[in-house]
Amino acid sequence: MLQEQELKTFVEGTTNYFEVAAQQPATVGSPYLVTEGAPAIHEYTGVINISGRREGVVYFTAPKAMLTVLLMKMQENDFSHENMRDLVGEVANTISGNARRDFGNDFVISVPSVLAGDRAEPPQVAGARSFVIPINWRSHSAKLVVALK
Amino acid sequence: MSASVSAVPRRAWRLLIVDDSNIIRRRIERSQQFSELEVVGAAANGVEALEMFRKTDPDLVTMDLTMPQMDGIQCIEKLVQWKPTVRILVVSALADKATAVDAMEKGANGFLNKPFTDRQLNEALAALITGR
Numbered sequence: 001m002l003q004e005q006e007l008k009t010f011v012e013g014t015t016n017y018f019e020v021a022a023q024q025p026a027t028v029g030s031p032y033l034v035t036e037g038a039p040a041i042h043e044y045t046g047v048i049n050i051s052g053r054r055e056g057v058v059y060f061t062a063p064k065a066m067l068t069v070l071l072m073k074m075q076e077n078d079f080s081h082e083n084m085r086d087l088v089g090e091v092a093n094t095i096s097g098n099a100r101r102d103f104g105n106d107f108v109i110s111v112p113s114v115l116a117g118d119r120a121e122p123p124q125v126a127g128a129r130s131f132v133i134p135i136n137w138r139s140h141s142a143k144l145v146v147a148l149k
Numbered sequence: 150m151s152a153s154v155s156a157v158p159r160r161a162w163r164l165l166i167v168d169d170s171n172i173i174r175r176r177i178e179r180s181q182q183f184s185e186l187e188v189v190g191a192a193a194n195g196v197e198a199l200e201m202f203r204k205t206d207p208d209l210v211t212m213d214l215t216m217p218q219m220d221g222i223q224c225i226e227k228l229v230q231w232k233p234t235v236r237i238l239v240v241s242a243l244a245d246k247a248t249a250v251d252a253m254e255k256g257a258n259g260f261l262n263k264p265f266t267d268r269q270l271n272e273a274l275a276a277l278i279t280g281r
Contacts, residue, residue: 097242
């Protein structure tokens with residue numbers, strides 16, 4: 001069962017990115033559970049794999065429009081596919097860094113990987129339910145998905 | 150006749166940026182506000198960084214830790230062996246104390262957590278330049 005503190009660490013890692021990098025905080029929507037299959041993903045997804053005391057995945061998935069505005073807010077003017085991938089990877093990297101700080105050696109956390117494009121399959125963890133936390137920023141909405149067992 | 154003050158040309162601080170994120174490399178270059186600081190190169194991993202370091206002989210390095218091919222900690226060890234006076238600012242999302250201590254023990258001079266604001270970056274660079 002996912003613990004509140006674990007969830008808080010992942011959520012804070014995500015919202016902190018918006019607050020610091022874009023100087024504009026994100027808000028957290030009402031979380032919900034997906035019990036069958038994996039939640040749908042947006043165009044770009046940054047994924048970290050977790051093993052050790054818990055096993056599963058945590059990913060941040062965002063639409064291109066949100067990432068474009070986020071890049072603009074960061075004074076970046078290169079909106080290429082590579083930079084979009086880079087950006088979700090950096091968000092995942094921040095989530096990973098927070099998790100390492102809070103959970104220490106109990107969790108073994110992978111270097112982030114990135115999924116992009118129409119054919120990308122959402123990460124699935126057999127036997128784990130996916131906890132979905134909507135991350136709202138300006139007029140856009142992304143998802144933080146935590147699937148741990 | 151008044152004494153003239155000869156203008157002593159001050160050598161610019163030469164900065165090498167090492168990060169696997171293109172966004173971060175560009176951000177550091179764009180946001181740093183020091184007129185005496187010259188960005189002499191940008192590398193996407195430790196191996197590239199070593200090559201660029203030999204070519205450009207920087208005084209300062211910003212160093213990511215989690216990178217492909219050669220990570221930041223290994224790279225710091227090499228750079229400090231080659232040039233003990235080099236000043237290295239680690240710029241990383243790894244926020245745990247053990248990582249920071251490890252980097253400092255290997256020869257880093259400062260640590261800046263990602264994500265960062267322009268102000269935090271410039272304060273960290275100022276501390277690196279002045280040796281504070």
